Amino acid sequence: MEVIGVTPPGFYGVEVGHSFNVAVPICSEPIIDGEYAVLDRRDGWWLAILGRLKPGWSTAAATAQLESISPAVFQTTLPARYKEEMAKNFLQWKLAVFPASAGLSNLRNTYEEPLWLLLAIAGTVLLIACSNLANLMFARANVREREIAVRLALGASHSRLLQQLMVESLLIAAIGAISGIVLAQALTRVLVSFLSIKGGEVSLDLGLDWRVLAFTAAIAVITCLFFGLTPAI
Numbered sequence: 001m002e003v004i005g006v007t008p009p010g011f012y013g014v015e016v017g018h019s020f021n022v023a024v025p026i027c028s029e030p031i032i033d034g035e036y037a038v039l040d041r042r043d044g045w046w047l048a049i050l051g052r053l054k055p056g057w058s059t060a061a062a063t064a065q066l067e068s069i070s071p072a073v074f075q076t077t078l079p080a081r082y083k084e085e086m087a088k089n090f091l092q093w094k095l096a097v098f099p100a101s102a103g104l105s106n107l108r109n110t111y112e113e114p115l116w117l118l119l120a121i122a123g124t125v126l127l128i129a130c131s132n133l134a135n136l137m138f139a140r141a142n143v144r145e146r147e148i149a150v151r152l153a154l155g156a157s158h159s160r161l162l163q164q165l166m167v168e169s170l171l172i173a174a175i176g177a178i179s180g181i182v183l184a185q186a187l188t189r190v191l192v193s194f195l196s197i198k199g200g201e202v203s204l205d206l207g208l209d210w211r212v213l214a215f216t217a218a219i220a221v222i223t224c225l226f227f228g229l230t231p232a233i
Contacts, residue, residue, distance in 0.1 A: 001028075014050060016105035016204075042079040048104050059097050066095035107195075126219070134227040137169070166229060173224035177216050181208075 001024065012019040026047075030037040038044030053062055074091050082090060102108075141148075148161060188206055 010205075014100065014103045015048070016103045016107055042077045043082075050100050050104075053097075059099065062097040066097060070094045111195075126223070130223050130227045133172070134230060137227070141165075162229075162233075166224075169224050169227070169229070173220040177220035181213070181216055 007023075013023070024032065026039070029039045038046055053059070070093065071091070073095065074093055078087055078090060151161060152158075185206070185208070192204055192206065
């Protein structure tokens with residue numbers, strides 16, 4: 001086959017979780033798959049269509065347009081071998097438009113809800129950890145009452161003492177955030193290694209993302225201010 005182009009190294013198509021070494025024209029599918037080819041089969045649902053919305057059109061408007069032509073499309077493409085019940089279900093389907101900016105992903109459909117649940121669990125664990133740490137800092141502040149009283153007697157201002165306690169809290173938060181990033185990188189790779197698809201391993205970009213780093217830094221600062229400042233006050 002003639003090579004007509006080379007994609008950038010980081011391009012894996014539009015289907016998240018799948019990668020390929022060579023992309024071939026759609027018309028070559030019968031040649032490659034032979035008797036198992038599905039290009040001309042009416043019940044061969046294996047292609048995803050991507051397009052751009054016309055100026056002034058919304059996702060809802062495009063979906064309404066597709067829904068209006070769906071009965072004719074499915075009636076025309078009804079496989080002859082379908083029995084009555086299968087044909088009835090087939091003709092009830094409707095075409096629709098979905099955002100594709102993040103790619104297509106059966107993997108996302110399968111794991112999206114569990115991952116949201118995992119995120120909620122992680123947030124709950126973070127809240128419990130912060131509460132426990134706040135209690136420890138309260139206890140530590142009570143133990144340091146004499147030290148703080150001596151500092152005040154020697155002329156230290158309240159703002160100066162507050163600044164010192166906040167720096168201590170910020171140091172703890174920074175150590176926790178950095179440790180979390182390192183552990184997340186290692187454990188994420190371990191978790192993804194357990195995922196598999198019919199065609200082989202799952203290909204996901206696990207590199208550091210500035211949005212993730214910004215989120216981690218923001219959480220660290222918020223927890224530091226809220227749970228660190230309260231015992232200090």
